[in-house]
Amino acid sequence: MKEAIVSKGPKVEIIDSPIPKPGPDQVLIKVNVSGSNPKDWKLPLWIGSTLNQGDDIAGIVDQVGENVYEFKPGDRVAAFHEMTTPHGSYAEYAIAWQHTTFHIPKHTSFEEAAALPLAAMTSALGLYLRLGLPQPWVPATEPIPLVIYGAASAVGSYAIQLAQKSNIHPLICVAGRSSAHVEKLIDRSKGDVILDYREGGDALVENLKKAADGRPLLYAFDAVSEKGSYLNLSKVLAKGAKITLVLPLKDYSEIPEYIEHYLTNVGAAHKDAKDFGYVFFRYLARGLHEGWFKPQPQEVVPGGLGGVQQALENLMNGKANAVKYVFRISDTEGVS
Structure with a gap:
């Protein structure tokens, strides 16, 4: 699969990686749209990490790990990937914990859902x-x-x-x-x-x-x-x-x-506030369904993962105003 790795700069390199396997309590998601956040360029600068920094996932459940009871292959979901761990959302497939994964209402698009989780x-x-x-x-x-x-x-x-x-x-x-x-x-x-x-x-x-x-x-x-x-x-x-x-x-x-x-x-949603994260992600999904909670406006960056570099530079330079940069993974060169 194609995967975008972010290092200090920001510098983005697209590589070929194996498709990961979900562990117990984890979900493997085929990523339709990935969202971005300012931390995606800041963390490599602050701590020198070189990693797939994407944490906002929207897509289709591909596989579920042992103990996963709420999701099945084919479900439309969004998820918050655990920060600074492998298998983030800047890829064709990403891993999320089941407690930070939630169903997307029918009328919510993948682009809208990708603008939500971390923020x-x-x-x-x-x-x-x-x-x-x-x-x-x-x-x-x-x-x-x-x-x-x-x-x-x-x-x-x-x-x-x-x-x-x-x-x-x-x-x-x-x-x-x-x-x-x-x-x-x-x-x-x-x-x-x-x-x-x-x-x-x-x-x-x-x-x-x-x-x-x-x-x-x-x-x-x-x-x-x-x-x-x-x-x-x-x-x-x-x-x-x-x-x-x-x-x-x-x-x-x-x-x-x-x-x-x-x-x-x-x-904290992956650590001491796991219960809070579980409850509130499901509550926010209800808010999307009922219409009182609305995603931040999105701007789809051309080129899929090939657009991550420009988007992170724009975030670093303060060019994103009341907008979330999102990436359609299928637009990435080399993705079938």
């Missing part, structure tokens, strides 16, 4: 496990101001949708060029607002204070976690507030001690 799980983990906010089945009954920084990103956009389902308002969303995308997701009637970070840090801090309207800001989801984002938030969050961040291997010591800060590592 959507990051949003759910951040909101509910790290910030401790009310979950959708026990929604908030009183106002809870929540700042979402990077609201137009996939993580931010999914956080908005989940917060809506949890009746968390007002949502104070920080965005830039893609504010129009955020506008489609918020509810102005419940006090939700959009603030433009491009006006500068000082202006943003003042606008955050105005948006709070005298209420203490106790929760922030920083889906950017760089370029001054958490420093701006630190200037407005109240004593005892919680902020969750998404970038690992960073020094967050500049956040004041009176603010509790947590790293949302989506890899």
